[in-house]
Amino acid sequence: MTxxxxxxxxxxxxxxxKWLPAATxxxxxxxxxxxxxxxxxxxxxxxxxxxxxxFDATFASWAAFSDTLVKATPLxxxxxxxxxxxxxxxxxxxxxxQFYIGAFAASLVVLIPMVPLDSPKIVIIGLMIIMGMIGxxxxxxxxxxxxxxxxxxxxxxxxxxxxxxxxxxxxWIFNKWSDAGFQMTPAFPKSAWLPRLxxxxxEYKAFSGITLHxxxxxxxxxxxxxxxxxxxxxxxxxxxxxxxNKEAARYAGINxxxxxxxxxxxxxxxxGLAGMSEISGVVHRLQERISxxxxxxxxxxxxxxxxxxxxxxxxxxxxGALIVAGREIQPSGLAQLLQGIILFMVISSDVLLRxxxxxxxxxxxxxxxxxxx
Amino acid sequence: xxxxxxxxAGLATGTILLFAAIGEIFSERAGxxxxxxxxxxxxxxxxxxxxxxxxxxxxLGLLAALIAGGILSLAHGLVTIHFQADQVVSGLSLTFLGxxxxxxxxEGLTGKNPPLVPSFSIPGLEAIPxxxxxxxxxHSLLVYVGYLFAPLAxxxxxxxxPGLHLRAVGEKPDAADTMxxxxxxxxxxxxxxxxxxxGLAGATISLSxxPGWYSAQTTSGQGWIAVGLVIxxxxxxxxxxxxxxxxxxxxxxxxxxxGPAILLGMKNPLYVNSNFGxxxxxxxxxxxxxxxxxxxxxxxxxxxxxxxxxGLPYIRGERGx
Numbered sequence: 001m002t003x004x005x006x007x008x009x010x011x012x013x014x015x016x017x018k019w020l021p022a023a024t025x026x027x028x029x030x031x032x033x034x035x036x037x038x039x040x041x042x043x044x045x046x047x048x049x050x051x052x053x054x055f056d057a058t059f060a061s062w063a064a065f066s067d068t069l070v071k072a073t074p075l076x077x078x079x080x081x082x083x084x085x086x087x088x089x090x091x092x093x094x095x096x097x098q099f100y101i102g103a104f105a106a107s108l109v110v111l112i113p114m115v116p117l118d119s120p121k122i123v124i125i126g127l128m129i130i131m132g133m134i135g136x137x138x139x140x141x142x143x144x145x146x147x148x149x150x151x152x153x154x155x156x157x158x159x160x161x162x163x164x165x166x167x168x169x170x171x172w173i174f175n176k177w178s179d180a181g182f183q184m185t186p187a188f189p190k191s192a193w194l195p196r197l198x199x200x201x202x203e204y205k206a207f208s209g210i211t212l213h214x215x216x217x218x219x220x221x222x223x224x225x226x227x228x229x230x231x232x233x234x235x236x237x238x239x240x241x242x243x244x245n246k247e248a249a250r251y252a253g254i255n256x257x258x259x260x261x262x263x264x265x266x267x268x269x270x271x272g273l274a275g276m277s278e279i280s281g282v283v284h285r286l287q288e289r290i291s292x293x294x295x296x297x298x299x300x301x302x303x304x305x306x307x308x309x310x311x312x313x314x315x316x317x318x319x320g321a322l323i324v325a326g327r328e329i330q331p332s333g334l335a336q337l338l339q340g341i342i343l344f345m346v347i348s349s350d351v352l353l354r355x356x357x358x359x360x361x362x363x364x365x366x367x368x369x370x371x372x373x
Numbered sequence: 374x375x376x377x378x379x380x381x382a383g384l385a386t387g388t389i390l391l392f393a394a395i396g397e398i399f400s401e402r403a404g405x406x407x408x409x410x411x412x413x414x415x416x417x418x419x420x421x422x423x424x425x426x427x428x429x430x431x432x433l434g435l436l437a438a439l440i441a442g443g444i445l446s447l448a449h450g451l452v453t454i455h456f457q458a459d460q461v462v463s464g465l466s467l468t469f470l471g472x473x474x475x476x477x478x479x480e481g482l483t484g485k486n487p488p489l490v491p492s493f494s495i496p497g498l499e500a501i502p503x504x505x506x507x508x509x510x511x512h513s514l515l516v517y518v519g520y521l522f523a524p525l526a527x528x529x530x531x532x533x534x535p536g537l538h539l540r541a542v543g544e545k546p547d548a549a550d551t552m553x554x555x556x557x558x559x560x561x562x563x564x565x566x567x568x569x570x571x572g573l574a575g576a577t578i579s580l581s582x583x584p585g586w587y588s589a590q591t592t593s594g595q596g597w598i599a600v601g602l603v604i605x606x607x608x609x610x611x612x613x614x615x616x617x618x619x620x621x622x623x624x625x626x627x628x629x630x631x632g633p634a635i636l637l638g639m640k641n642p643l644y645v646n647s648n649f650g651x652x653x654x655x656x657x658x659x660x661x662x663x664x665x666x667x668x669x670x671x672x673x674x675x676x677x678x679x680x681x682x683x684g685l686p687y688i689r690g691e692r693g694x
Contacts, residue, residue: 043477091461146662152669155408155461156601160658163594167651175648296469303462333476333588340412340470344448347458347466354457 016353021306024352028345029304029318035345036338050329057328058321066197066212070282072313072320074099074291076219077274078298079305079312080226081136085267086307087230088243092264094143094158095271096295097165098136102272103279104169105135107185107286110192111177117189124192128276129218136272137265139165144264148257154264162295173286184287194281215277220313222270227309229266239263271295292323293336300343379626380507387621388519389577393599394606394613395526396570400446402530402608403563404543404682407449408464410571411596412471413442417572418579418591419479425580426487434487435576442572443565445471450564454557457686468596472589482586490514490581513581515573523614530610539563543680546687556687571596594658601661605668608680616664623660627653 037047058068078095085092106128108114114131115123139161146152170183177185194214201208230236242249242256249256274294283290297319305311319339326335393410400407407413420441425434449467452458490513498509508520530536538559541549546556578591585591598620606612630636631643631650643649 039477093465146666150666150669152662152665153601153604156597156604156665157662159594159597160601160661163658164655167655171648171651174651175646299462299465300469332480333473335473336469337473337477340466340468340473343462343466343469344452347462348452348456350458351456 012354012356020353022311024349025304025306025311025315025346028349029342032338032342032345035341036334039337040334050334053329054321054325057325062206063209064324066210067324068317068321069212069216070320071323072316073213073215073219073281074274074278074294075297075301075316075319075323076216076313077222077277078271078294079301079316080222080309081267081270081274082298082302083305083307083309083312084226084230084239084270085263086243086302088239088259088263090147090260090263090267091155092140092143092158092267093155093299094139094161094295095267095274095298096291096293097158097162098139098268098271099275099278099291099295100162100165100169101139102132102136102268102275103286103290104165104172104275105138105272106132106276107188107279110188111185111286117191119191121191121195125194125280128192128280129273132272132276133269134272136268136270136275138268139272140264140266140268141261144261147264148260169286170288173288177286179285185285187285188280192280193284194277196281211282213277213281215281218273218277222273223309223313226270230309235259235262271298292326297323297339300339300346303343304346377503377506379629380622381510381512382625383622384508384519384618385513385516385582385621386624387618388513388516389574389582389595390599390602390617390620391519391523391574391614392515392570392577393574393596394602394617395523395610396567396574397600397603398526398530398567398606398608398610398613399539399563399570400567401603401683402539402543402680403560404546404680404685404687405450405453405560405564405567406460406464406684407446407467407564407567408461408600409446409449409467409471410574410599411592411594412468412475413445413568413571414471414575414578414592414596414599415475415589416445416471417442417575419475419482419575419586420572421576422485422487422579422586423479423482425489426482426485429488431488431490431580434580435490435573438572438576438580439569440572442575443569445474446564446568446571447561449568450561453686454560454564457688460684460686476588479586479588483588485586486584487580489584490577513577515577515581519614523610526610540680543682546682550687550689556689560687571599574599598657598661601665604679605664607668607671620657620660624657627656 037051040047040050057064059065078099081095081098082092109124109128109131110117115127117124142161143152143154143157146157147154173183173185179186196213197207197210201210230239238249238254238259241252242254242259246256275290278290278294279286301312301315301319305315322335322338326332329335393414397407397410417438421434421438424437425431428434445467448470449463452463453460492511492513494511495509495517499505501509530539538549538554541552541554542556542559550556574595575592578595579586599617602613602616602620606616630641630653631647634641634644643653
């Protein structure tokens with residue numbers, strides 16, 4: 001039996017049209033939603049109802065959209081963290097651990113305390129930002145050195161460090177700073193909270209219940225900084241050159257070992273910043289499970305955004321919505337499943353960027369020829 | 374703290390890593406890095422557990438685990454072999470996909486009691502002092518299968534004709550293609566076998582070693598440890614088996630440290646404050662990193678490395694790339 005048409009893959013000789021990468025990303029998301037809907041239907045759910053619920057919970061009102069943005073905030077930062085590392089083909093899968101250590105280091109400012117807790121807000125918050133970035137960078141330094149100096153596979157080391165980071169946090173939460181035996185530290189004083197729009201509800205009625213906090217501004221500043229570093233700085237050029245062609249970079253006299261370590265630290269610092277923003281802006285204490293897998297979602301965000309810092313912001317908003325809705329949607333693994341399908345669709349659709357796909361109708365006669373040929 | 378008991382339990386725990394690691398060796402020897410082991414294991418654990426529960430037949434459960442892991446791995450195969458997508462990213466998405474799917478389909482399985490893989494002693498061999506109680510007494514069938522599996526896999530890869538083809542596909546796919554070996558076909562086959570074994574490793578957890586379904590905690594990163602072991606083992610099943618059992622014994626030994634009140638003549642700090650156990654729980658992950666450092670250095674020194682074409686898509690007609 002022969003099909004009435006044949007599909008040809010032709011290697012692209014000309015440049016990829018500018019709109020195509022974006023179109024494949026959008027198309028991948030749409031197809032992933034459709035596939036997830038089919039799976040949901042097969043296990044006896046109602047995709048339309050879940051879809052409506054998804055929209056209501058995430059975009060339908062200002063309060064809902066604010067929730068989405070709150071979840072998008074750490075995703076922007078971990079997405080940037082992955083973007084920076086992936087540009088150099090360094091597979092930092094450890095943003096999750098760097099997030100936790102960043103949160104831990106930032107909490108030290110309050111828990112030790114490193115400064116008097118009645119200091120001006122700007123001092124405490126400023127120090128927390130610095131500590132969060134240092135913590136994340138330190139957690140990125142370890143796999144960076146192991147990769148740079150000893151050639152140890154960074155995928156496994158960063159992953160193992162995720163588990164270690166979570167256990168490390170748990171030790172302190174349970175052992176030293178437990179709040180009356182609960183798995184969390186006592187709440188931070190208000191001076192360590194990132195300002196929220198809801199705090200200004202007295203002056204502006206419209207802000208009441210809007211939980212959006214200053215972290216989103218930090219995330220946007222980080223976006224511009226990352227864009228500048230990657231696209232405008234000499235270091236960014238070195239990173240991209242090393243990622244594209246290691247040998248060429250070596251001949252160009254670029255210190256690859258140093259850059260591996262620095263990029264891992266930069267990446268870790270961004271993830272640590274996300275951890276700081278989350279505990280200072282949302283949770284207001286250090287506790288178990290401060291991340292529903294932000295670090296891992298960051299990988300998908302970065303990939304879907306095709307490693308473009310500004311696209312990271314847009315994609316992070318979509319995935320923020322997924323997390324908001326995912327908290328309520330049953331069964332609980334659905335959001336993760338959807339993320340997996342989206343990522344698969346994105347990488348599969350990359351074939352469209354490398355090949356042109358032609359569908360050629362075959363005349364009955366030629367069909368026979370093809371068969372015999 | 375009885376050494377015999379620790380080693381006995383360690384062999385059972387190590388069998389999980391053994392299957393997963395050897396499966397990954399098959400896949401990587403054929404040139405396909407599959408980082409989705411954790412997802413495939415979780416899927417196998419779920420499918421095995423749920424099938425054994427619903428059919429009341431543990432053998433069907435094991436079969437379901439093999440198939441679930443294998444089918445999931447084919448998604449990775451399609452995307453990396455035919456679409457030439459990045460193997461790292463595809464493997465990661467497979468982990469997401471497998472984990473998500475296992476959690477969705479495994480909803481409501483917690484606390485159920487399906488039939489489990491039977492355990493028995495080997496008559497005769499169990500009487501040997503020390504060896505008998507550790508290796509041949511009251512082990513799950515899967516543990517015994519594991520003993521035979523590693524040497525068989527080693528022999529297959531290094532001393533048979535299909536094993537030669539397997540290595541050729543991973544080392545020099547263009548040469549293998551010229552010799553009439555189907556590069557794509559073999560890569561699919563070994564990715565599939567790797568997936569089946571990862572699924573079996575998952576079922577080893579849920580139907581034998583620590584029976585039950587505890588959603589994502591069922592595997593708790595053992596899939597990733599298995600991937601790390603492959604590098605440590607330098608793509609050799611015998612070394613992988615050694616590493617897997619060593620890890621299993623250490624994991625168990627660490628658990629048992631939390632029991633006694635007196636340790637080495639001192640008050641056991643874990644007995645005083647159980648929160649110190651968090652540090653002990655870190656050890657498998659720290660050891661994996663150390664094993665990688667050692668493995669990488671040995672590989673660098675002896676120039677024993679990964680299969681030459683590992684991670685590279687093969688494109689017909691673009692030979693000598």
